[in-house]
Amino acid sequence: MxxxxxxxxxxxxxxxxxxxxxxxxxxxxxxxxxxxxxxxxxxxxxxxxxxxxxxxxxxxxxxxxxxxxxxxxxxxxxxxxxxxxxxxxxxxxxxxxxxxxxxxxxxxxxxxxxxxxxxxxxxxxxxxxxxxxxxxxxxxxxxxxxxxxxxxxxxxxxxxxxxxxxxxxxxxxxxxxxxxxxxxxxxxxxxxxAEIIAVFKEEDILFLKQELRKVKLADVVEEYLLKITRETRNHGSIELGISPRGTLALVKAAQGRALVKGRSFVVPNDIKEMAPFVLAHRIYLSAEASLTMTPEKVVEDLLESIPLPVEAEV
Missing domain, CATH: 3.40.50.300 (P-loop containing nucleotide triphosphate hydrolases)
Incomplete structure (x- = not known):
């Protein structure tokens, strides 16, 4: 590709x-x-x-x-x-x-x-x-x-x-x-x-943005993503969970990872890999939890607690 x-x-x-x-x-x-x-x-x-x-x-x-x-x-x-x-x-x-x-x-x-x-x-x-x-x-x-x-x-x-x-x-x-x-x-x-040569031109970026929108998200993968973001709003250590903007950001990030890996569809691992980069800075821990944990650690534990879907139709 x-x-x-x-x-x-x-x-x-x-x-x-x-x-x-x-x-x-x-x-x-x-x-x-x-x-x-x-x-x-x-x-x-x-x-x-x-x-x-x-x-x-x-x-x-x-x-x-x-x-x-x-x-x-x-x-x-x-x-x-x-x-x-x-x-x-x-x-x-x-x-x-x-x-x-x-x-x-x-x-x-x-x-x-x-x-x-x-x-x-x-x-x-x-x-x-x-x-x-x-x-x-x-x-x-x-x-x-x-x-x-x-x-x-x-x-x-x-x-x-x-x-x-x-x-x-x-x-x-x-x-x-x-x-x-x-x-x-x-x-x-x-x-x-060393001299750096420009690789991406504006037309390349515009074309790839169009391709990104075509990346598919199966229902079972979407449900897995929503389990993650919604759990941040109910987690005992989290005072402020992921906003709808954050949910959409995770969707886009997963589509982006699929694209750069050469796929036209999102797999659950795309979501799991991108979640720490997209979610950790968007959550705020309770005062008690912040004494012993970091947002990154909470997101890591949360991801481990939610099983990956076994397979997804695309």
């Missing part, structure tokens, strides 16, 4: 500068095809920004980056209307959000007010500046990075509404010893600055 070949080409390009992130790259492709947004979280120095920038480079389109700090204002993201003294009239100056790929670097270092300025763009693919609405480009993808809130000073936890608008959350762990050796090798021989 052509998509499989293109996906491998994309991985090869990213491997020129990024080591050991094949699964994360696949998840990012799935998010891109679903017009979803990505939240990357890990401790500093694990390559979040490098991966985001490199992914943007392999996709043809406009790229913008915003380094979030406490003094960044909403207008720094969305844009402003200013008075031009030469023309004696007001002019609209769109901000960096008017792009294809927006890297929101260290988003949790901005104030909640500034974080919320992205809500309209992420949900409706448009931005409003002093009453003027500007439609955003297609594709439009926010790749936000953040450091763990608990261990960092000077950070602001993302609001519930903001978290629910991120399609997937990727937690980048430390590389294994062989990957770290490869990083040292790239640094020693200067290959970390």
């Amino acid at each position: 052509e998509l499989i070949d293109k996906l491998e080409q994309l991985k090869d390009e990213i491997r020129k500068v990024v080591v050991g992130r094949d699964q994360e790259v696949e998840m990012m492709v799935i998010s891109l095809l679903n017009d979803g947004h990505i939240l990357m979280e890990s401790v500093p120095g694990t390559g979040k920004t490098l991966l985001a920038k490199t992914f943007a480079n392999v996709i043809t389109g406009k790229f913008s980056r915003v380094q979030f700090t406490p003094d960044v204002l909403p207008s720094d993201i969305t844009g402003i209307q200013f008075f031009n003294p030469k023309l004696q009239e007001f002019e609209l100056k769109p901000g960096p959000v008017v792009t294809n790929i927006l890297l929101a670097d260290e988003i949790n270092r901005a104030t909640p007010r500034t974080q919320s300025s992205l809500l309209e763009a992420m949900e409706e693919h448009q931005v409003t500046i002093d009453g003027h609405t500007i439609p955003l480009n297609t594709p439009f993808l926010v790749i936000a990075t953040q450091n763990p809130v608990e261990s960092q000073q000077g950070t602001f936890q993302l609001p519930v509404a903001q978290m629910d608008r991120f399609f997937i959350k990727l937690s980048l762990g430390y590389p294994d010893i062989n990957e770290e050796k490869e990083m040292i090798k790239k640094h020693r021989f200067g290959t970390e600055a």
Whole structure:
């Protein structure tokens, strides 16, 4: 399948500068095809920004980056209307959000007010500046990075509404010893600055989005998915379960995984594999449960408690 070949080409390009992130790259492709947004979280120095920038480079389109700090204002993201003294009239100056790929670097270092300025763009693919609405480009993808809130000073936890608008959350762990050796090798021989070739063009992305909609979801697979999302609303450790937006996100993510695996139908394992990336950041634990568990662990246990359907007609 052509998509499989293109996906491998994309991985090869990213491997020129990024080591050991094949699964994360696949998840990012799935998010891109679903017009979803990505939240990357890990401790500093694990390559979040490098991966985001490199992914943007392999996709043809406009790229913008915003380094979030406490003094960044909403207008720094969305844009402003200013008075031009030469023309004696007001002019609209769109901000960096008017792009294809927006890297929101260290988003949790901005104030909640500034974080919320992205809500309209992420949900409706448009931005409003002093009453003027500007439609955003297609594709439009926010790749936000953040450091763990608990261990960092000077950070602001993302609001519930903001978290629910991120399609997937990727937690980048430390590389294994062989990957770290490869990083040292790239640094020693200067290959970390290799030239990246764009693999996905806009027409490729539009075509694949159409193919994604054709991926079938059998009734028994749909029932399995609904068991998972509805159980989050009844789980004793979960105070706030998955919203209908989250349910639809899991459907789309499962369809995306099926597509990148070369299938025209979703299998139960697609749902099980995608659920941690789609659901964990959308649930909020009770105060008691949060003392001993993490959302990721709760989702893992929940998935283990619900048996996979034996077979599904497609």
